[in-house]
Amino acid sequence: MAQWTVLLGGSxxxxxxxPDRALVGGKAWSIARMAALGLDVPPAxxxxxxxxxxxxxxxxxxxxxxxxxxxxxAWLEAHTGRTFGRGDKxxxxxxxxxxxxxxxxxxxxxxxxxxxxxxxxxxxxxTGLPVFAADTQRxxxxxxxxxxxxxPATGSVRGQLHAAVxxxxxxxxxxxxxxxxxxxxxxxxxxxxxxxxxxxxxxxDETSGTGVLFSRNPLNGDPVPYGEYLPRAQGxxxxxxxxxxxxxxxxxxxxxxxxxxxxxxxxxxxxxNGDVQDIEFTVQSGRLYxxxxxxxxxxxxxxxRIAVDMVDEGRVDAATALSRVSAEQVSTLLLPHLAxxxxxxAELLASGEGACPGVASGILVSDPDEAERRAAAGEAxxxxxxxxxxxxxxxxxxxxxxxTEQGGSTSHAAVVSRALGRPCVVGTxxxxxxxxxxxxxxxxxxxxxYAGALPTKTPHEDDHPYLARLIAWARExxxxxxxxxxxxxxxxxxxxxxVVGEGGTEALAEALAGQSAAYGSGLSNPEIARIARRSGxxxxxxxxxxxxLLVALES
Amino acid sequence: xxxxxxVLHAAAIxxxxxxxxxxxxxxxxxSQAKDELDALVASGRAISANGAYALTPLAGVALQxxxxxxxxxxxxxxxxxxxxxxxxxxxxxxxxxxTDWQTLDVGGMRIANDHSNKAHDEAVIDRLGGLxxxxxxxxxxxxxxxxxxxxxxxxxxxxxxxxxxxxHEWVSDVRRDSYHTVWFELHEELLRIMGxxxxx
Numbered sequence: 001m002a003q004w005t006v007l008l009g010g011s012x013x014x015x016x017x018x019p020d021r022a023l024v025g026g027k028a029w030s031i032a033r034m035a036a037l038g039l040d041v042p043p044a045x046x047x048x049x050x051x052x053x054x055x056x057x058x059x060x061x062x063x064x065x066x067x068x069x070x071x072x073x074a075w076l077e078a079h080t081g082r083t084f085g086r087g088d089k090x091x092x093x094x095x096x097x098x099x100x101x102x103x104x105x106x107x108x109x110x111x112x113x114x115x116x117x118x119x120x121x122x123x124x125x126x127t128g129l130p131v132f133a134a135d136t137q138r139x140x141x142x143x144x145x146x147x148x149x150x151x152p153a154t155g156s157v158r159g160q161l162h163a164a165v166x167x168x169x170x171x172x173x174x175x176x177x178x179x180x181x182x183x184x185x186x187x188x189x190x191x192x193x194x195x196x197x198x199x200x201x202x203x204x205d206e207t208s209g210t211g212v213l214f215s216r217n218p219l220n221g222d223p224v225p226y227g228e229y230l231p232r233a234q235g236x237x238x239x240x241x242x243x244x245x246x247x248x249x250x251x252x253x254x255x256x257x258x259x260x261x262x263x264x265x266x267x268x269x270x271x272x273n274g275d276v277q278d279i280e281f282t283v284q285s286g287r288l289y290x291x292x293x294x295x296x297x298x299x300x301x302x303x304x305r306i307a308v309d310m311v312d313e314g315r316v317d318a319a320t321a322l323s324r325v326s327a328e329q330v331s332t333l334l335l336p337h338l339a340x341x342x343x344x345x346a347e348l349l350a351s352g353e354g355a356c357p358g359v360a361s362g363i364l365v366s367d368p369d370e371a372e373r374r375a376a377a378g379e380a381x382x383x384x385x386x387x388x389x390x391x392x393x394x395x396x397x398x399x400x401x402x403x404t405e406q407g408g409s410t411s412h413a414a415v416v417s418r419a420l421g422r423p424c425v426v427g428t429x430x431x432x433x434x435x436x437x438x439x440x441x442x443x444x445x446x447x448x449x450y451a452g453a454l455p456t457k458t459p460h461e462d463d464h465p466y467l468a469r470l471i472a473w474a475r476e477x478x479x480x481x482x483x484x485x486x487x488x489x490x491x492x493x494x495x496x497x498x499v500v501g502e503g504g505t506e507a508l509a510e511a512l513a514g515q516s517a518a519y520g521s522g523l524s525n526p527e528i529a530r531i532a533r534r535s536g537x538x539x540x541x542x543x544x545x546x547x548x549l550l551v552a553l554e555s
Numbered sequence: 556x557x558x559x560x561x562v563l564h565a566a567a568i569x570x571x572x573x574x575x576x577x578x579x580x581x582x583x584x585x586s587q588a589k590d591e592l593d594a595l596v597a598s599g600r601a602i603s604a605n606g607a608y609a610l611t612p613l614a615g616v617a618l619q620x621x622x623x624x625x626x627x628x629x630x631x632x633x634x635x636x637x638x639x640x641x642x643x644x645x646x647x648x649x650x651x652x653x654t655d656w657q658t659l660d661v662g663g664m665r666i667a668n669d670h671s672n673k674a675h676d677e678a679v680i681d682r683l684g685g686l687x688x689x690x691x692x693x694x695x696x697x698x699x700x701x702x703x704x705x706x707x708x709x710x711x712x713x714x715x716x717x718x719x720x721x722x723h724e725w726v727s728d729v730r731r732d733s734y735h736t737v738w739f740e741l742h743e744e745l746l747r748i749m750g751x752x753x754x755x
């Protein structure tokens with residue numbers, strides 16, 4: 001009976017009961033759970049948190065741990081038909097930290113551990129890809145040197161494995177991790193687990209590949225699996241952006257059995273977890289392996305559609321559905337956009353990369369001081385610069401939108417515009433500043449600057465089929481009454497718009513103290529609604545109402 | 556730099572800031588910085604509005620012209636220049652990290668991050684912490700050559716720790732000394748010291 005380690009399933013057969021999450025950490029637990037559901041995951045074993053605590057207490061591995069690691073490796077070898085540090089089919093490993101509670105400062109993943117000079121040659125022969133084998137060897141050494149600075153970069157792979165495990169244990173006590181635990185009241189003796197998993201190869205042959213699958217479309221919420229597949233590639237190739245991934249159709253034609261297994265797994269994981277899943281997978285010689293499954297990130301339109309659909313399908317209740325839609329997502333859906341056909345025939349003044357979505361019109365001004373002055377006088381201005389620097393921030397705050405001639409989506413202008421929520425187009429090329437003085441409309445999503453003030457359309461929450469459903473549920477569950485402006489008697493309580501107009505949001509909390517009712521369009525802004533909610537306001541009058549309702553439902 | 560140029564320099568970097576913030580960046584006592592600022596306003600080199608200060612355009616140009624004199628030694632200091640170049644390399648990662656904080660990759664499309672996905676936010680803040688650890692030796696080398704620059708390392712660490720503790724505005728809010736605000740002020744400081752132009 002192993003004292004320090006737990007084997008985590010393997011080829012679809014659970015080798016043990018679901019382990020205690022506190023002892024093996026979140027990552028190992030989710031691997032074990034997928035295995036317990038009968039899904040194929042690359043075999044893995046985990047060194048539990050007890051071994052970490054014993055190591056940190058004594059300064060060396062506890063008795064018996066090395067032998068158990070050797071046993072774990074032998075078990076991985078048996079399950080994969082590969083050998084660690086020898087032979088012509090090499091076993092390569094990923095090493096990951098895994099505390100029960102995620103925290104900053106813990107060690108990153110080490111990939112491809114087990115490759116050495118002989119391993120590179122073996123991998124080159126097996127895949128027929130000598131460049132890939134050399135790359136794998138190089139990437140391993142870079143990562144290993146960065147994460148295990150005192151580790152044996154050359155030498156036995158077993159020694160490297162032990163050094164990587166020690167590095168994970170030691171990362172429990174990095175300055176950042178300790179400070180985080182102190183601040184959040186997390187005990188210092190919980191320790192971290194170490195998950196050691198066999199790596200699978202998506203580039204082994206013509207029936208191998210790698211990809212990502214969403215159990216529903218994460219952009220628009222369509223209840224249809226949506227994914228990308230890259231034949232004959234490793235996960236790093238997808239991230240690198242060097243290759244253009246193909247759709248799921250390509251997977252169906254390349255590896256039909258793995259495709260069918262993937263769709264089955266997707267439906268199963270979504271049902272079991274009660275939420276849309278984002279699944280990373282690799283196909284090795286026609287066989288599907290699931291690497292990770294978690295709740296998917298989703299665009300606002302997808303968030304509302306999925307929430308409503310899942311209630312209709314009987315998968316979640318209304319309260320859960322509402323908890324998966326944020327007030328900010330609803331606000332985004334209700335932002336003004338160019339009216340249909342508005343840009344047809346409009347003169348395109350400049351075009352670049354859209355860095356922050358939204359539409360705004362104003363006079364193009366190329367000087368930040370002038371922008372601030374004219375905005376203070378009530379004029380709508382759009383700031384245009386070659387690039388921006390901290391010198392320009394006051395002008396960006398004053399402007400309705402920002403345009404730059406140079407720079408990309410990570411430039412200062414892009415970062416600051418997103419922080420301010422200003423529609424922004426970057427990298428239009430020279431000439432935009434020369435149009436200063438013109439009245440323009442900026443389409444931040446499309447990356448376009450048009451001449452003139454184009455008509456915009458502001459969607460209404462009642463006209464939106466999914467938002468209307470969410471409003472009905474939220475009204476029933478909300479502890480705060482939210483009434484739409486302009487309906488019934490004149491609104492009660494304090495005028496939020498007046499308070500914000502005179503003293504900014506800083507003045508709000510004070511003005512709201514002791515008030516139970518408030519009204520004004522400002523309450524449709526989630527941040528302002530949160531301040532009102534914290535101040536104890538229980539009746540709000542505003543338009544639109546759904547953002548405020550969702551704020552009222554936040555725990 | 557003398558106290559007057561230090562205050563001009565700090566006001567140029569921390570534009571439209573109140574006197575205490577300018578004093579902190581200049582590394583001068585608050586009262587001395589306030590006196591210098593008042594003198595600059597009186598002589599037409601700065602303007603003040605609502606308690607915040609900004610240089611007049613001519614004073615800004617004149618200050619730029621004196622940088623070559625003030626920073627001649629630093630520009631020739633191999634250790635300082637190497638640290639500056641290290642900063643520029645990390646700057647590329649910083650910009651990507653802040654962009655990943657503000658946006659989400661959803662099925663291959665970049666959308667605004669509404670911070671409803673806690674795991675994403677925690678992962679980005681963890682990366683920011685890792686980046687800060689890589690930056691620390693560089694910040695140390697910069698401050699070793701010019702002690703006043705330790706201001707930035709202290710402010711960056713304070714912003715990082717506030718973000719790690721769950722106050723997420725400290726990552727990139729432009730209206731406070733967030734990690735991004737201080738990082739860009741340091742970038743601006745270094746560009747002025749080195750006499751270089753910002754690329755984007």
